[in-house]
Ligand SMILES: Nc1ncnc2c1ncn2[C@@H]1O[C@H](COP(=O)(O)OP(=O)(O)OP(=O)(O)O)[C@@H](O)[C@H]1O
């Protein structure tokens with residue numbers, strides 16, 4: 198019945214045809230259904246696995262949450278899970294320090310490489326450089342952990358030290374004064390006639406960012422300075438600090454930030470660049486005035502994804518962060534610390550037999566849960582931004 | 591890069607750039623005189639060479655090894671509209687882009703021959719393409735507004751040229767010239783992305799003239815517009831003709847006939863052996879003559895619809 202082809206039905210103009218003429222053969226339909234089912238199964242299995250992970254995470258985390266004396270999780274001396282001291286700020290602040298410093302490295306370098314690759318490099322150079330960047334993305338984090346511990350920590354972070362930060366701060370202040378001064382000069386000479394409000398916004402933004410930078414530096418200096426105590430170990434002098442680990446994490450994050458930003462820049466239509474060039478703009482002007490604003494949501498997404506990656510990085514901080522199992526609270530990047538990820542990893546090594554008091558094991562799940570929520574939130578926000586780029590063009 | 595072209599202030603539009611004026615900017619050793627090679631420009635009357643805006647001689651443009659257009663000779667007179675017509679792929683856009691060195695943006699593109707702009711060889715190595723584009727503006731087929739406000743779109747050209755004062759006036763007068771002011775004067779700070787296609791195209795014309803160019807190059811500016819918007823742009827071109835020299839590429843022969851003073855008909859020449867297609871300039875003459883009584887049979891075939 199269903200196998201009647203169109204040709205067996207005489208089709209006359211202005212005449213109805215039977216529904217069978219347009220129906221698909223039954224065998225074909227069964228095959229389609231089977232194919233559909235196979236793919237559905239694959240999707241369902243992946244979703245089920247993810248749900249199971251989240252479920253086990255939530256279950257153990259809730260055991261911790263319901264049984265813990267919450268005073269144990271705040272304002273304590275540090276993170277000592279084996280002794281039942283679970284100071285969350287210790288691991289949270291360490292994670293923030295690592296993520297922040299990592300983004301100071303990965304943000305400018307990643308975006309800078311993306312701009313170079315997308316706007317400046319010839320096709321040949323790009324063909325050489327992109328694989329190099331991908332190799333960097335493929336470096337196992339253990340390798341970077343070693344690099345951070347044995348090179349970055351003693352050779353870079355400790356050498357830069359207090360004076361290095363002072364120099365950076367001074368440069369920042371001088372640049373700020375120079376910019377404000379030139380702006381004042383122009384204002385007095387009435388050379389600009391953009392509305393005052395936008396200028397005030399600009400100055401406010403600048404002041405805010407520089408103030409933020411200065412606070413950052415003040416905070417580093419207050420607690421900073423590699424301590425003078427020599428712990429007498431022959432090979433690893435002071436066993437790493439958060440800053441070294443963070444720079445390592447930053448290096449690991451560069452390729453991600455670079456490739457997501459590069460996608461965003463590449464999605465800016467070529468015609469916009471041509472229109473800008475046709476109006477007599479130089480390349481750098483086109484990049485800053487047209488390409489970057491057009492790609493801004495993708496670039497923001499790249500940064501958020503980078504933050505999420507840095508937050509989740511484990512091996513480098515575990516190896517070079519300068520603490521194992523437990524850590525005292527610190528807000529200095531120049532001391533050893535334990536990030537959320539390192540705290541989890543360092544207790545669960547090689548066995549599920551986590552030694553400690555009653556809730557030590559569950560505490561790891563709780564930290565994992567917090568990390569999961571943070572990362573999920575960041576990824577959702579980033580997804581929004583990426584979609585904005587897609588909608589625009 | 592040296593600024594070879596003299597500053598605008600010292601030049602009245604339409605006048606020829608003299609070697610002395612050039613020398614005031616950089617030590618140019620009689621660059622203009624030695625480059626004024628004899629040309630056999632296909633033009634039916636004799637305007638003195640020094641009054642021409644462009645004088646193109648034996649221009650060929652290559653993309654890599656591929657010669658897209660060959661041996662173009664054209665003279666463009668000031669404050670006229672010149673139309674470039676011809677079948678798709680014959681190199682109209684390629685030729686148009688060479689007039690303000692937009693071809694420089696295509697890595698494989700290369701230009702041979704001479705292209706004099708008011709006596710100066712545009713492809714002299716001392717010439718800065720950015721400076722060229724500030725004087726010879728371009729309007730594209732797609733309007734491509736920047737993701738900025740209407741105001742910032744129009745002010746873009748003057749700003750990149752370093753102008754900071756009097757932008758309000760420039761924006762207003764450019765929008766007025768582009769017949770867009772009344773429609774947008776109350777929403778200058780809104781994004782240009784939300785405008786209609788016809789408005790966006792007039793915005794890109796306003797944007798191009800805001801930088802105070804001397805020449806406007808337009809590549810199929812109306813091909814994405816409806817007849818009403820097209821009519822507005824055509825009206826606009828007729829008005830702009832008082833101040834600017836305009837070159838327009840169009841596929842619409844009626845449009846070419848309506849708006850232009852002179853028309854250049856390009857065609858494709860196919861090499862039998864290599865099957866390579868090269869664009870050539872077939873006929874360049876008064877628009878009226880070209881459409882009523884062309885000299886070349888190929889032109890005749892094209893305008894009567896027998897080819898292309
Ligand atoms: N960027 C490029 N790289 C390589 N070849 C190109 C490039 N741009 C154009 N060409 C080639 O040069 C020739 C002329 O192209 P051009 O775009 O100038 O034609 P056109 O006359 O403007 O056509 P249309 O009317 O379709 O716009 C074509 O064969 C085209 O394939």
Ligand SMILES: [Mg+2]
Pocket residue numbers: 682683684809839
């Ligand atoms: Mg074209």
